[in-house]
Amino acid sequence: MRAPAGRNLSTLAALVRSRLIRKPNTSVESFIAPSPEFEVGFGSELQHSLEHDLAGDFSLGDLVGEDEGTGQISALLCSKQDKGSGYEEVDQEEKRKSALEIPWIADLSHGNLSVKRKEVVRERKHKWIFKYSSNDRFNRLIKLCAHRLGATKTINVFSHLGRKTGVKEYNALIKVCIEKARATDDEYIAVNEMSKAFHLFKSMRDFGCPLEEQTYGPLLWYLIDMGLVQEFQLFSDVIKAENPRSASRLGYYEMLLWLRVDNEEMIRDICEFIIVDDRDSALRVSYLMALCESDKTMQLLDVVKNVDIIKLLSAECIVNIFRSLGRLQQQSVADDILLDLRTRDYDEDNISNFIVSYAVSIPNLAVEDIMAKVNNLHELLEVLLSSSSYEKLILHCCGLDQVGDALDIVEQMCDAGFNLSTDVLQFILQICEESFEYIWVHRIHSIICRYHLELNGEICRCLVHFCVRIKDFEGAYKIIGDIEEMNVKLTANMFNAIMAGYFREKNISAGLRVLKHMQGANVDPDSQTFSYLINNCETEEDIMKYCDEMKQSGIQPTKQVFMALVHSYAACGNLEKAKQVVLDPNIPVKILNEIKSVLVVNLVSHGQLSEALLVYEQIKKGGHKLEPKAITCLIEELTQHNGELDGLLLLLNEMSDLDYWVDGCFKVILYCARNNNLSSAILLLKQLKDTFENDEMVLEALFDGVFSAIVASEATHLQIGLDLLWAIKDELGLRPSRQCLDFLLSACANAGDLNNARLIWREYEIAGFPYNVLSYLRMYQTLLAAGDGRSASFILKKIPRDDAEVCAVIMACAETYSALNSVGEKKEQGKRKGRKSKT
Template identity: 55%
Template sequence: MKEILKLLEIIDIKNLSSAESVAKVFQALGRLLLEPLAEKFLLDFKTSDHEADNITNFIASYAVSIPDLSIRNISQMVLIISVEDVIKKFKDLHQRLEVSPSSSSYEKLILHSCALLEVHVALDIVDEMCEAGLTLSTKALHSILQICDDTSEYNLVHRIFSTIRHYNLESDDETFRSMIDFFLKMKDIEGAYKMLDDLEELNLKLTPGMYNAIMAECFQEKNISDGVRVLEHMQCADVKPDSQTFSCLISNSETKEDIAKYYEELKQSGIVATKQIFMALINAYAACGQLEKAKKVILDPLIPPKSLNQIKGFLVSVLASHGQLSGALVIYDKIKQSGHKLEAKEITSLIEHTHSEGELDRLLLLLEELDDTDYWNDACCRIILYCIWNKHLSSAVELCNLLMDKFQSDEQVMEFLFDKVFSLIEESSHLHTFLELLSEIKDKLGLLPSQKRHDSLLRVTATDLHDSDF
């Protein structure tokens, strides 16, 4: 406070070069609760015929900067300034200075209310400013929608849509897509359709993305028939499906005939098939047990050349997860021979689904290809698990040593091992090998489990734990 007061003694804030700089001064006055000084400067601006829009913004900058908690000490009184107090201060200063709030100053209050998760208050302010003939920006409207989402107050979608319609507020595709999502999160698909009908009555443009959101929700709820019927609703509304529509339909097809039908409809529509379409084809055929058809997808001449290796990598992951490891490795080797690499998640998928003996060298080579730390750590633990299953204790110890180089403390290494390895070991034979590994890394690396982990092991098997010298 002393510093800001000293500064304001030697400068005239009316001479500052920009309104933004002046607003920062009022923010500081608000934080320090220097209302008499703030009001003096506001009056100076008023008498010097400063622009009214700037003055109302200065008031807003001051009001929203008043701390919601200025003192926090058990031995002292705690002063709390609520959002209602901020709004009252905002209105009082406007009344004393005889200026009217602008859209931008109202929006400062709205954003402040949103930051405090007071979305009902924010909507009350919207009503007040609109009644005053002012307009809410799309950015501010999206901030309100975001807070509704963050606080799970999806039911406010009814009030928000009513406000948009009543005051003819500016909005865009993102606005209505967000509101449709609210209906879907409330499991109110009929409400989402009703909103689309209302938008059509208002002559607002309906987009494929709005329908795609409903379709995705139906499929996520395993409501296949309603998901497919979304396409009929689109046709009735004369909304053309896009690539995402067909990707969703293909991904959730239950038969190879439906997969082929939707892919053919996409080609006839003239829509350019994206890489997501071909990934959806691979996934759908694999889910239907048609792995040979899944493999043939990469031969499709419509695949964009720049996406071919990425689609091949996706096929590797899908084949591995469906027990076709040998086929996945063949494609993986061809990708490497062409000078390309798999993505980290696809390499991890290969490692995850490798269980047969004699594959340790290949697994270690795959591990070397990973650059991403998180994927590397996860893959390393999966290979340690493989070593436990196949009793390669010396290799497991070496991998634990590599993990030590990645973490900041030995305790973190042990916690990571227990979370990623021990939690997956259930069979007693594997448990015994894991205990042998713990004994090895204790002797060779000096790593010890925490007391909590030690007690957990003790509860699982006191006999094996005793035999393993822990």
């Protein structure tokens, strides 16, 4: 990884050394202290952010102790959760009471639910104080605290909450420091972040936390990427002092550093140490593993040829040797080592694994060539492919999205008497799903049945789901029947996949029949089943029926169920009941915002824009954000009703999902085009440029889409399309694509605007795009539309006539515009005769 643009590495190194330089008779860590900006005070903005991030996962009031000194932390972090707020500014208790009086659902929420929640809180308080439901949420909280408070006060917050700061917390904080250092071009900020990381190392030692590779590895990687040699050595000394067992592992990072800065002398000395000195085998292995990751072909071959790799390396390390030989395309050396291993009676399964590791590492080698090389080497060495070798080949094919080749190898593996693991089979299905190649389901199903492969619930669900995706519902039912014959337990997920497919096809009756099939197979419906059923109800009576069945089954309502209720009540025309759903006091706070977002979508789709905006304002006042899909719906509705541009831009800025943001950005740009607001359109185009500046293909496609939508809608948008073209060139410093010019030239042809067409025509030359058949046809059409027959004839001579469709377009243009011209001439002659008769 390269240093960020604009950073002077020598300056950075000098600054680091000046900050970290050792003093006589002073320990390294004693002089490193956090800078003044390392600590910041608590603020209302932090309190607001923490409350929103933490609300719903646990009660912070229960987490904070009552000891003296914790009052400030408690006041800062205790979340005021509003579990049942309505969508209007009225008394919340009255709102809840009125909501409960409306029988929108028959006693759906169990009376003991709140009791259970209190029990859970008590259990949390007794068993653990600061536990997270997921690593993502934990890391987000760590980043928030570290950015706002600084590392030391973040640790203090954890201690006040009753949890001793451990390795996980320190690692997350160090990661934040490294991310900041990588992201900045300011040398002083980078130095400051490294100082913070070092201070965290010191704190870990003081608290008795071990300094393992998961902690120091990311920091050493950063120093290596920056090429900071003395700083690397400084940190390495500290790590060795704190953890002497890490000395051999640090050799791996040291070798990577010399490779990064291309220090040939040090690389040569280390290679000689690997070959000659046999005192520290662990250090020699670490050096060699780092060398395997480099492009130093001569040094690697010299070491490999002069070292007994069997005595020095384990089988896992020898695999890295063969991967390097494959990547460097050293076939003769690989062959020699394999023959040597075979003559020394090395384990045949391992040799097979080495062969495959070598073959799949060769760059740009087609699957069939890999298989040929693998088979040839196995025949040469008289060894058989092992089970792990087959699976490695299968995974390699999946990595190339070659599912067909992977299944060929699966069949070869099964014919050889090996059993395919469920993990590999599940990975094949995952690749099919990611690449939308559901059609492979029939062959996979056939292989499973023929070779009696072991299954699990997720594999079975995928098979059924794939059949549904290709609309083979009979095949899906057949798979369920085969699964049952294999004595695999049927689950609700399998039937849910079929039910969802029927409902997507709007085949409501077939979707409802799935429930009967579930009952016949003695499979109980789950919350997902009921969410599908409720979501597709056509009457309120059906909604109540399924809610009653769900209650009788003892199934607790989930987020999907509440969302389905909102949607189904709105679809039945009862928007009031749809609004009442979000007032259920038993909806967990952490999912309430998503349910309200569904309400916004349904209100907008039913023409209740003002009501939707009220819900949106309520969500904002609660410190939350609307879900991206709901924001997109609001933007689309507001653009159709000529809403205020400032409101549209505000909604767009609240979009957190990139795909939805791009979609919303398109809608607002088109809105600006319709209202001739060039400055805002250019601002949004600049945001698109800044977002995708590192991906020219995506950026070009986005700009093409904008021009296509603007100039294809109405002829009156031609001028703003031209203005945007000049803005792209002058203000954004970008070259317009051929597609942009094609769209504008088409708009000129539709408008019969010859002057602007000639300007666009010159832009092709300026941009370096040669004229092609399509550009000639568009210009020919424009000239005919403008009545310049002479120039049109000149352009016509440049258009090749070897394509029937091109000829058809030429004839259509000639007939259309000749007819229009003749009509125009007759009208003009009529006007002249009228004027003569009057005179």
